[in-house]
Each structure stands twice: as C-alpha cells, then as structure tokens.
Amino acid sequence: MTTINDIAKMANVSRTTVSRVLNNNGYVSESARKRVMQVVEETGYIPSVSAKSLRTKRSGVIGVILPKISTETASRVVGGINEVVSKEGFQILLTDTELHHEKEIEYIRLLQSRHVDGIILLATNVNDPLLHAIEEAKLPFISLGQELPGVTSIVYDDYHAAVDMTTMILQKGHKKIAYIGVGEEDPAVGVLRKKGFMDTMKKAGITVEENWCSYGDFSIESGYESMKQIINSNRENSPTAVFVVTDRMAIGAMEYLKEQGFRIPEDMAITGIGAAVMSKYITPSLTTIDYFNKDAGSKAAELLLEQLQGKNTRKKITQNYRLIKRDSV
Amino acid sequence: MTTINDIAKMANVSRTTVSRVLNNNGYVSESARKRVMQVVEETGYIPSVSAKSLRTKRSGVIGVILPKISTETASRVVGGINEVVSKEGFQILLTDTELHHEKEIEYIRLLQSRHVDGIILLATNVNDPLLHAIEEAKLPFISLGQELPGVTSIVYDDYHAAVDMTTMILQKGHKKIAYIGVGEEDPAVGVLRKKGFMDTMKKAGITVEENWCSYGDFSIESGYESMKQIINSNRENSPTAVFVVTDRMAIGAMEYLKEQGFRIPEDMAITGIGAAVMSKYITPSLTTIDYFNKDAGSKAAELLLEQLQGKNTRKKITQNYRLIKRDSV
DNA sequence: AATGGGTGTGTAATCGATTACACAAATGGA
DNA sequence: TCCATTTGTGTAATCGATTACACACCCATT
Incomplete structure (x- = not known):
C-alpha cells in the first residue's frame, strides 16, 4: 500500500504539502502541486479514509437504518437518499433491523462507532430507550416516517391521507366500511391512519363495528387472512367496502375477494395506501395514495446535509401526498 | 468522546488491558476484566472503528455496488447479503451507479479507500477497464449476475432458463413467437437470454423474423413500447406469443395488449423472467422464472466471507432457477 | 533449590492521515 | 530602504486503537 509518505518522498516534498495538494487548502506552489499530482497519478495512490477520519472525526458516511431493505418503500427511500448524498461525496452505510425493534438502538450505537456523520432512521415504533439512544449519539439525526419528539422528522401525512381516502369512499355512497390495519406499536401506520379513518366515519355518523376491523403485519398474506376473517365473521351483514392501510395488504385482500367470487368494486370496494408499482397493474387497478417515498428520502438527506453544515434545522x-383514484372503488 | 485511555484510567489498568478485555484475547485476570467491563458499561464507551481499522487494516465493512437500488431484484439481493454478513458483524456500504457504467470503476476505488474488506458487484456489463480495476483493488471480490473472468462469479443460468421457457412456449403449440429483450452490452440479460431463446427456436426449425424482435431498457414503459412496435409492424402476420426477458417489461407489454383488447393467453401468450412479486398478482398471472435473488445474495456473501478467511475459492x-407456470401462456 | 512454563500487566511503537506552529523567501507599499 | 504581508514549505504532535516485547509473579516438577 502506498501511503502519503511514499508520495511525499517520490515528489520530493513533505507529507504536509501532499496533504495540502490533495485537500486543496493552504499555499502550494504550482511546481510542487504538479509534481505531487504526477506521482499520485502514476502510483494510483488512494488515501486511507480510516486515518483521515481518525484525525478529522468525519467519515463521509451516513448511516441508514431500515426496518426491512427488500421492501418497495424502503428501497425507494434509499434511492432518494443516495441520489442526494452521493452527489456530495457521501456514502451510505446500510443497516437492516429485519423488523426487530431492539436492533434500532443497537445499530445507532454501531453507526456511532463507525463515525458516521449522520443517521437517517426509518422507525417503525417509538419508545423511550430509542429516544435516549438518539440523544446519546449526539449526531445529526433524521427520522423518516415517524415523528420522534426532539428529532428532526419527516413524516407522511398519515392522518389526512386516511381522512381523504375515507371521505372519498363515503362519497361513493358506501356506509358499511371495513378496516384492515396494523398493530398500534406503529404510531404512523397503526395509529394515525386508523384515527383518520375512524374520525371520518364518526363525523359521518357511522359507527364502525368491532368485527369489521382486522389487523395484519404488512405482508400480502396477512391482508388475505384479514379479509377472510372479516368476510367470515360478517356473513349476514357484510361491509361493501374495505379501507386497507397498505397496498400490499390490500393486494392480499383483493386476492381473497377474487377467489371468493366478489366483484371489485361492485360487490366490494377496496383501497390501499402507498402507491406500490403493483397497484397500478393489478386488476382492477387499486385506488391508493402516493406518498412520494423517493422525494421523502431525498428531503431527509438534504436536511441531514444541512445539519452537517451546522444549520440547526430541528x-x-x-410530506405531501396524492390520492390516486383508480378502478377498485 | 471517551476513549480507551479514559477507560484505562478509570479502571486503573493500562489501555492494553482494556483492549484485551474488549477483544477477548490474551490473559486478563478476572478482577481486571470486571473493573473494565464495569467502567465500559457506565460510560457507554464505544471504540473508534477508524482507529481500529487504521491499525488492523480491516474495517468490518463490505462494499456493495448496485446498478440501481430501487429495484426489486437489487433489494432482494441486498437483503440476502445483509442477512449473512450482519450475522458476522459486518456492515454494508452501499453504492449505486444509477446505471452509469463508468461509476462501477469509480466506486471500486472509492470502496478501496474506505478499506472495505471485500466487494460484491452486481455488474450490468463487462469491459477491460472494469476487470483491471478489480485486479488492482486486490480485494476479495464477488461478481453477481454476470460472469467476470478471473473473478469469483455467481451467475444465474440465463441460457438454460431461456431455453426452458422457450421450450415450454413451443410445447403449448406456438410457432410464431416474438421477442422483447435488452441491449447486448448486458452479457447476461441481453446476450445469454436471447441466445437461449434463439437457439431453441432454431432447433425447433423456426426462424425468428427480424421485426418480431424489439428492445427495451428494463422499464415497464419500454416493455409497453416494444410490444406496441411489434404489434404495429406485424399487422397481417402477428405472433401468437411473446418471450420477454424481464417481468417488468412483460408487465408493460401486457398493459399494451390489454389496452388493445388482446386476450391473454388466448390471443397472445406472454412470459417474463425474474419472478417479481407483481407477476403473481397481475391478471392473468404471469408465467415467469424465479432466480432466487435473495439466495444468490446470501451465497455471494458467504463466498465473500470465505475469501476473507483466506480460503481461496475462486x-x-x-444459481439454479425454477419455472413458474401460471396463466399468461 | 533451581528451572521452566503458564498468567497477568504495562511500555511504547505503530497505523496514515491532518494541522498548529515556525520559519524563510518573495512581494509590495510607504 | 524598511517593514508588513503574502506565499510556500517543513517539523512534529495528534487522533484512538492494536500488539510485539519485556517483565514479574506463581506454581509444579526435577
């Protein structure tokens, strides 16, 4: 491995000068600069980031903590983040909790030990130890998708999205609307979307029967099972529409409905949230809400970079959203 | 920031001993170990990876170079990689060329400067400068999806997959089979899959008309356009089936066919490759080939870890594959 | 009692960069 | 001509860990 010392020797200068050339700061004569560049080219010298980062306390790496990488939402967000940070010469250090909440904290500490310059977290839950770990890290930090008190957060407008969607279903004349959601550990998807739905129903003077609600775990299969349960436990008083909190679960629900011979939307209307690519190409195409995940990722990255430059933008x-009306309702 | 020196002082030992406790090597008395651990707990001390890596030349990070992160294949592969490496305490440093070939080389050098312990590359093309850069890097290296001479490669069996698929279409009685592919810069998808298709057709004694072939760029839209072109330029001698080299393009092609009132598979059969989630839920469900991307990612990670342990496994x-017969053919 | 190996701990060099500081030469304004 | 800047370069400390080496102690064996 060639080091800065080798370069210095070969170019007949001190390593100070080499460093100055490479980092473009301080005074360097044209001739010295040329000699150094020359040698750098010839040797294909690559500076050690570990050494640099040990000295400067900055690594040029930003850490990203995901609940699950192989997910459409996550990969879109990462795409958006990458687009912004790579332009500024930063890299992404990726961690994936695989939906184990406790790993979020573990990874914050790990990223910290790797001297990342900042962290973007896609949280799925909120709890005190987590907030404490973030506080402790003393690093530029962005939360995406969940609002974390005291932390710069980019959130989707889950409540109003759910309100708009529910209103739309009501306008179509539906009164008996079932609900497929996720657990309340997830404040954004589990709580806010449900609240948006429930509040709107209440406002319309409709009480939602307890057995018109069912809960899944984000998977297509759980959507299928939830739908099955709702249908089976409401044989004589069946809902005419179902509000599902994610596209994937909605797809699963549709699958069950189709199997059972329901016509969509005539016998049962259905809606999702998230604008998965699939939602457009499935039959019937799914009415859903686009959250612009990629933009959210970019925005998160921009805010993080701002924080890195000292602009305290807590x-x-x-994030805004768009209701996409299609054929499923 | 607390350092190893602070811990040493507080625990009344030398930093050597602290290091020994933390890395679990060398002799340490039970009492010293306890004192150190005690202090570490209390202070929440996190060792600096930069310093460690500067000294040891190992970073515990493996670099992954993707053509495009926000893609189902890529995110599945990364999921597989992550599952394996995170178990061994490694992290993933992610880079995304956004389909710019020249960035592959740039990123190899960049990852090198970051002292990654190894690199997994999902190449989309093969050329000499690339091979040279890999050679130069002198790092454990795995290529996934493309065969790179002299580099441990995990490849999908593109040729035989295409052969099997084509054979299957032929068995269904089709003779006039169109082809939607991608450019030949991509040896795996562009060349091998095409060769598998062409060879099989030839063997069956069928010549494929030039205007039954069209080429896209992996996007759904390009599949749509390619299909349109084939239909429009074959008004009086239309094919009865179309072999598409990726699911996404196949979905686009189906979209066009449906718009134009073709019944699938009666008027036109269609197949994809890749087993996108969507392929299962679209109507009609798409016959495709599962490449087990996640397993391929895991396998790549395992091989890389082997190489890291010095086992030279060039x-x-x-990778094996599975033909999934569904309703589109 | 002498010898030798297993234990336990510390000293100090080292990894490869950055940067404060010192100093010399060149430049320019009065 | 003289003094203050500006420009150019080098010396050496520093970042926070690992690890070769030295040393001391303890205990069992001869």
Missing part, C-alpha cells in the same frame, strides 16, 4: 416536515 | 457458481 423541525418537523410533513 | 470459482463460478451457477
């Missing part, structure tokens, strides 16, 4: 940003 | 591994 704030909450609510 | 070889080529061909």
